Amino acid sequence: xxxxxxxTAVREPFTGVHMNTPVEQIVSRGRAVRARRRIxxxxxxxxxxxxxxxxxxxxxxxxxxxxxxxTVAKQADGTVHVTIRQLxxxxxxQRQLRADGxxxxxxxxxxxxxxxxxxxxxxxxxxxxxxxxxxxxSAPYRCGHPPVGPAGRRLLxxxxxxxxxxxxxxxxxxxxxSMTTATVADSILSAPAPRGAALVAIRxxxxxxxxxxxxxxxxxxxxxxxxxxxxxPVFLRFSSWPTASGADSFCSCAxxxxxxxxxxxxxxxxxxxxxxxxxxxDEQVRLGPCWVPPSASSSWPSAGVTQPAAVQAQWAxxxxxxxxGSLSTNHCRxxxxxxxxxxxxxxxxx
Amino acid sequence: xxxxRLDFAEFYRGSRDDCLRTVLISVGDQDTAQELVAEAFARAxxxxxxxxxxxxxxxxxxRTALNANISRWRRRRREVSVPDPGVVTDLPAGQGPADSLxxxxxxxxxMRLPARQRQVxxxxxxxxxxxxxxxxxxxxxxxxxxxxxARAIAALRHDLMPARQEETRS
Numbered sequence: 001x002x003x004x005x006x007x008t009a010v011r012e013p014f015t016g017v018h019m020n021t022p023v024e025q026i027v028s029r030g031r032a033v034r035a036r037r038r039i040x041x042x043x044x045x046x047x048x049x050x051x052x053x054x055x056x057x058x059x060x061x062x063x064x065x066x067x068x069x070x071t072v073a074k075q076a077d078g079t080v081h082v083t084i085r086q087l088x089x090x091x092x093x094q095r096q097l098r099a100d101g102x103x104x105x106x107x108x109x110x111x112x113x114x115x116x117x118x119x120x121x122x123x124x125x126x127x128x129x130x131x132x133x134x135x136x137x138s139a140p141y142r143c144g145h146p147p148v149g150p151a152g153r154r155l156l157x158x159x160x161x162x163x164x165x166x167x168x169x170x171x172x173x174x175x176x177x178s179m180t181t182a183t184v185a186d187s188i189l190s191a192p193a194p195r196g197a198a199l200v201a202i203r204x205x206x207x208x209x210x211x212x213x214x215x216x217x218x219x220x221x222x223x224x225x226x227x228x229x230x231x232x233p234v235f236l237r238f239s240s241w242p243t244a245s246g247a248d249s250f251c252s253c254a255x256x257x258x259x260x261x262x263x264x265x266x267x268x269x270x271x272x273x274x275x276x277x278x279x280x281x282d283e284q285v286r287l288g289p290c291w292v293p294p295s296a297s298s299s300w301p302s303a304g305v306t307q308p309a310a311v312q313a314q315w316a317x318x319x320x321x322x323x324x325g326s327l328s329t330n331h332c333r334x335x336x337x338x339x340x341x342x343x344x345x346x347x348x349x350x
Numbered sequence: 351x352x353x354x355r356l357d358f359a360e361f362y363r364g365s366r367d368d369c370l371r372t373v374l375i376s377v378g379d380q381d382t383a384q385e386l387v388a389e390a391f392a393r394a395x396x397x398x399x400x401x402x403x404x405x406x407x408x409x410x411x412x413r414t415a416l417n418a419n420i421s422r423w424r425r426r427r428r429e430v431s432v433p434d435p436g437v438v439t440d441l442p443a444g445q446g447p448a449d450s451l452x453x454x455x456x457x458x459x460x461m462r463l464p465a466r467q468r469q470v471x472x473x474x475x476x477x478x479x480x481x482x483x484x485x486x487x488x489x490x491x492x493x494x495x496x497x498x499x500a501r502a503i504a505a506l507r508h509d510l511m512p513a514r515q516e517e518t519r520s
Contacts (some may be wrong), residue, residue, distance in 0.1 A: 030395025
């Protein structure tokens with residue numbers, strides 16, 4: 001076989017590879033690049049100094065106020081835009097979000113949120129679940145479902161393929177943000193036999209990210225989920241994300257009827273799956289369910305939060321296994337209530 | 351400005367796929383390649399007055415994308431990454447990422463080549479650059495380009511041809 005045949009054999013498989021970024025997006029980004037180059041050095045330095053003075057001071061949530069670490073701005077249409085520039089003060093951010101009517105629990109990587117408690121995933125009172133990227137040894141992050149649970153209730157999970165070293169911030173003052181939200185619709189609506197539940201993981205790259213209720217709804221609108229049963233957002237989780245991309249997040253769904261088994265792809269991250277789709281070895285999963293007691297927030301649903309003794313014992317047993325493998329000894333030692341560890345991170349600092 | 355933008359749009363539409371394929375061969379991951387090429391085109395747009403006069407603007411874009419990849423690697427070398435267990439394995443057939451469309455054997459054969467040989471192959475085969483221009487883009491001597499290409503072709507023939515010949519026989 002001659003060189004031409006070989007070259008054809010090499011080129012042929014790539015004919016299906018196409019660049020799908022619209023030219024308008026490229027031109028828009030090009031304009032931004034050009035504008036950035038035109039900023040005079042002195043002006044940039046002055047702006048930097050001004051920012052430095054006001055930096056690191058998260059403040060109130062009045063609409064329109066620009067904050068150094070993060071901004072919560074409630075829009076006229078009721079949506080709440082969150083802009084994260086630094087992963088600081090999650091408890092205060094959570095408080096501001098709730099003040100704006102967003103029942104959010106915010107956790108930054110590497111920082112504990114004092115108002116967020118670990119909670120057994122299998123409890124009937126579970127309405128929120130966040131699953132964090134696993135970080136540590138070579139084992140990939142896995143997901144699963146609780147060993148027991150009320151009939152019809154679904155606990156969903158996501159897999160996060162890549163993650164970012166905690167504490168490492170991107171350059172240019174931009175914060176890459178990922179958000180994960182989970183909701184079990186019937187728990188919130190106190191209605192039996194839920195149509196299904198939703199768990200969304202959205203990665204907005206090339207932050208500052210602006211995510212609000214409208215964003216969640218727009219994501220779900222293109223997917224076969226009964227959005228009328230889903231209250232969004234329920235759980236927000238902010239963390240650094242490794243992939244920088246000028247592209248907006250997008251969504252595409254596999255053609256599986258919910259709730260049998262279906263996927264939502266946000267970017268290149270699979271964000272939806274169901275317990276039916278959980279993989280073998282789920283007992284090794286590192287789930288990070290988080291329960292915020294009703295007293296911590298007036299807007300938080302307070303549906304049954306007690307857990308059956310059997311469930312508690314079961315999770316207590318599982319907990320000890322997990323702690324040995326994934327969390328620090330101190331973290332395990334301090335756990336006496338039989339709850340499972342918090343968001344699984346292999347290198348968590350207490 | 352309007353003409354300038356039109357020129358860039360035409361250039362983008364005409365060369366984006368070739369640039370993407372060229373960068374894809376070099377970096378091996380389609381999502382990454384797409385991000386890099388998009389960023390490179392954005393920079394080309396920002397400097398279109400200069401880039402538009404370049405004898406091979408597509409080569410400029412590819413070089414910029416490859417440089418961006420190096421910068422990206424430098425920024426992230428301390429970050430930890432794990433294999434992505436869910437994206438491909440959990441998706442039903444036909445829902446995988448676009449680069450799964452590429453024949454795995456061809457992709458594997460290309461990935462086995464050293465990075466420089468891969469770049470030479472990509473620039474010569476997908477951008478149709480001549481030896482001189484390829485050498486210019488990669489910053490190496492034309493003779494080195496020829497040598498890299500010859501070795502790459504030999505390696506690809508060794509990897510791909512036996513299987514193809516067996517297919518033909520059967």
